[in-house]
Amino acid sequence: DRLTVEIRRGCTRGCRFCQPGMLTRPARDVEPEAVIEAIETGMERTGYSDFSLLSLSCSDYLALPAVGVELRNRLADQNVSLTLPSQRVDRFDSDIAHILGGSRKAGLTFAPEAGSQRLRDIVNKGLTDAELLAGIRTAMTNGYRKVKLYFMVGLPGETDADVLGIAETCRWLQHQCSEIGRLELNLTISNFTPKPHTPFQWHSVSSTEFDRRQQLLRRALRGLRGIKVNFTDLRLSAIEDFIGRGDRRLAPVLEAAWRQGAGLDAWFESVERTYAAWTAAIEAAGLGGRYRALELGAWSAVEAMAADDLEAFCRQPLPWDHIDSGLDKSWLAEDLQRALAATVVPDCSFSGCSSCGVCGPELGHNVVIPPPPIPPQLPQRAPASERICRLRFGFAKTGSLALISHLDTLRLLERALRRSRLPVSFTGGFHPLPRLQLALPLPLGVEGRGEWLDLEFVQHIDPELALERLGAQLPDTFQLLSAQQVPLTGPSLSQELHSARWTMTLAPESGAPIAADRWQAAVATLLAAPELLWHDTDKKGRPRQRDCRPALIALELAAVTTTSAELALQAAIDGAGRSLRPEQLRDWLAERLGQPLVLGQQCRQQLSLSTVLTSQ
């Protein structure tokens, strides 16, 4: 739901666990003017209210503060907000804090990855405790109180002290920031799984160890307040590790797991189901347990190796060696040695080259654009909120758009309004929204052919012009049928709702068809009923009962075929927007026919308003 523009491709920070950082070298900045132009045009053409600048490490784009301020200045009165993915905390300063958010301030995310300086050096994160604290204090000084932090457990060289260091770091940060305010931390603790084409590709991990370390950390965090923790499921990490460094024997496993329902596993509601699918597929392929010939085991095994032995070990072929990422395998092995010595390699975009093998005529070189001057910040303006003119549109929402929910329909309209550049009036407050009202939400899957919406504007506008400009921005399945001016001070659209006319198809769930006279008799007894009770539950789940008979204005049998009946319903709508629903008619008629019915096509043909009825 937002426009995303890439500002920098590649990252040369050199974190040793990070596959994208290794595979996307060299790092190349996009020209600041090109970024600004892409966002400005993109926002205009899409109508989005949020945009995001994308890069593996946005803060390494040195033009970020200048680009951000320029964009905020240019889009100052358009009620838009900027988000950035996880940022380098050591580069987070007040310039970056200023450009984030806008009319909506999202949370901040940093990734210290490890809980101690020693381990951060092993993984080449190159972040000091002082830098971490300075970044978080800057965030808090700029109004942020909730910060999301990513850590990993199971990193090479990790000891229990490093795991406990995560809890200690959080406690220390909270304490050090206490005079600014209460720092709330949202922690995501994932399990490190080694990736090909990284210096840690020779390392191996164990689910038992992950489990033990997670438990250790859980206990250490238990007494701390203002900290929420989310641990990655061990089973998903086990699968990720198994697949991440697989060889060609993995092919039948992938197919079998997919056939058993695996796929997009982190999104599954049932980890049990996905884990069962993968383990069954792995067992069926005879790959239970560890199947890689090359396993270095725990970090201590690497540390115990003589340098020559380690070199020889790293020279052995790996299943992915034939994929040329541009990195020299010997550089990866050397970097593993540097990790063992906790030696940090500087970021080659800003310091010396460590000769990883990537740069050259084929893949090019790092492109770092020097930071342009930061333009003066213009004050942000709230979107115009005067209420000068109110227009009422009749519309139809049909075809595939019936499958769009009420909230998505509102978003669709908001974007179309932005694209139309009509002078819409916005509500005030923290999260301004266009003054837009739909008469009554349509149930999902139901077409509406006679719906209503009201829009308010900050200046007088010709209804025909508004119809044309907004209509041009809407899909074919959302048709504006009419537009007329209504008094600003008049009742709201929902207060004017009077009744709804529906058509629907009903059919017997199974068994013999129902003859026309039986349908007719069922409709007649329904209309003759003194009361029509409907049992459901209120918002708190308490059972309740309502007599819906007063809402039933008319019910007609429009047509009967050998398989189904088509009915037309006229139902009153009360002041709270309550009316009859087709499924209620289905149940009441099924009761009278003595057999279950299914609801087919349903369409709200017309919503009638009291003013329209009066004027007719």
Ligand code: SF4
């Ligand atoms: S900063 Fe580190 S973790 Fe982030 S993309 Fe770059 S190399 Fe990867």
Ligand code: SF4
């Ligand atoms: S060759 Fe040197 S400058 Fe190029 S990406 Fe590798 S380390 Fe960086």
